[in-house]
Amino acid sequence: MPRYALKVEYHGAPFAGWQRQKDVPSVQGAIEDALARLEPGPHTIAAAGRTDAGVHATGQVAHCDLEKNWDGFRLSEALNHHLKPNPVAILAAAPVEDDWHARFSALERRYRFRLLMRRAPATHDAGLVWRVQRPLDVEAMRAAAAHLIGRHDFTTFRSSICQAASPVKTLDVLEIDAVDGSSGPEIHFNLRARSFLHNQVRSIVGTLERVGAGGWTPEDVREALAAADRAACGPVCPPEGLYLTGVRYPSDPFAAP
Structure with a gap:
C-alpha cells in the first residue's frame, strides 16, 4: 500500500x-x-x-x-x-x-506566533494575530527568553492535561523579532524544537508578553521555570496568532528528485 x-x-x-x-x-x-x-x-x-x-x-x-x-x-x-x-x-x-x-x-517542529500591537481592533488580520493594545519592550522579552533556551523541565509551561511522558524538553531556538506588518507593528516569536508540550508555546508567549508590558521582569521568568509548577506560569495567550510553520526530517520528502 x-x-x-x-x-x-x-x-x-x-x-x-x-x-x-x-x-x-x-x-x-x-x-x-x-x-x-x-x-x-x-x-x-x-x-x-x-x-x-x-x-x-x-x-x-x-x-x-x-x-x-x-x-x-x-x-x-x-x-x-x-x-x-x-x-x-x-x-x-x-x-x-x-x-x-x-x-x-520528524527531527524538528517550527512554530511562529504573531502578536499585533495596536489599539484598534484587527480587521484584515482578525483571527490571524493576537492583538495587544500597547507597545511591548522587545529587549526585555529577549532577555527573559534567554532563560528558556536549552534543556529544561517545562512543567510550568505545559497544560495540566498534557499527556507527554516527561516535561523535560529542549528548546533549541526562541527568537523575538519586531516586524512591520501590513496592519501595524508586529512581534514574531519563532520557536524550534524536536517536540513541544501541550500549550507550551502559548504559555511561553503569554508569559513573555507580561515581561514586554512591564508586569514581569526577565528574572521572574527564570524563577517561574525553576519552580516547575503550572501555577507559576503567566497567562496563556489565545490560539489565533499561532502557526505551525514547518517540520524537518532527515531528508526533505518534498524535494525535487
Whole structure:
C-alpha cells in the first residue's frame, strides 16, 4: 500500500483542532473525507503536530496510505478539489517509504506566533494575530527568553492535561523579532524544537508578553521555570496568532528528485 507525505496549510478558526473528533469539524477529518472521495475508506492519517482549536499551519506535514499509485502533483490537485470549501490546502504531496512517519520521523517542529500591537481592533488580520493594545519592550522579552533556551523541565509551561511522558524538553531556538506588518507593528516569536508540550508555546508567549508590558521582569521568568509548577506560569495567550510553520526530517520528502 503506497504511502504519501502531504504538506498542509490551513486556517484553524473553523476547526476544533487538527485531531478528528466526534460531531465537530477538524482538519484531520476534512482531509480524510477528501481522501474517501478518491478511494473508499475509512482513511486514518497521521500528522507531525496535533494543533489545537484556532491554531493555523503553513507547513504541517501528514501522511496517508492509499491503494493506488498516485503522482504527487495529481494527488495534491485532487485533494484540493475535494477539500473545498474548507480553508485547507495541500501544498505538496510525495511518495515516501512505507516506514516513513509524519510524526515519528520528524527531527524538528517550527512554530511562529504573531502578536499585533495596536489599539484598534484587527480587521484584515482578525483571527490571524493576537492583538495587544500597547507597545511591548522587545529587549526585555529577549532577555527573559534567554532563560528558556536549552534543556529544561517545562512543567510550568505545559497544560495540566498534557499527556507527554516527561516535561523535560529542549528548546533549541526562541527568537523575538519586531516586524512591520501590513496592519501595524508586529512581534514574531519563532520557536524550534524536536517536540513541544501541550500549550507550551502559548504559555511561553503569554508569559513573555507580561515581561514586554512591564508586569514581569526577565528574572521572574527564570524563577517561574525553576519552580516547575503550572501555577507559576503567566497567562496563556489565545490560539489565533499561532502557526505551525514547518517540520524537518532527515531528508526533505518534498524535494525535487
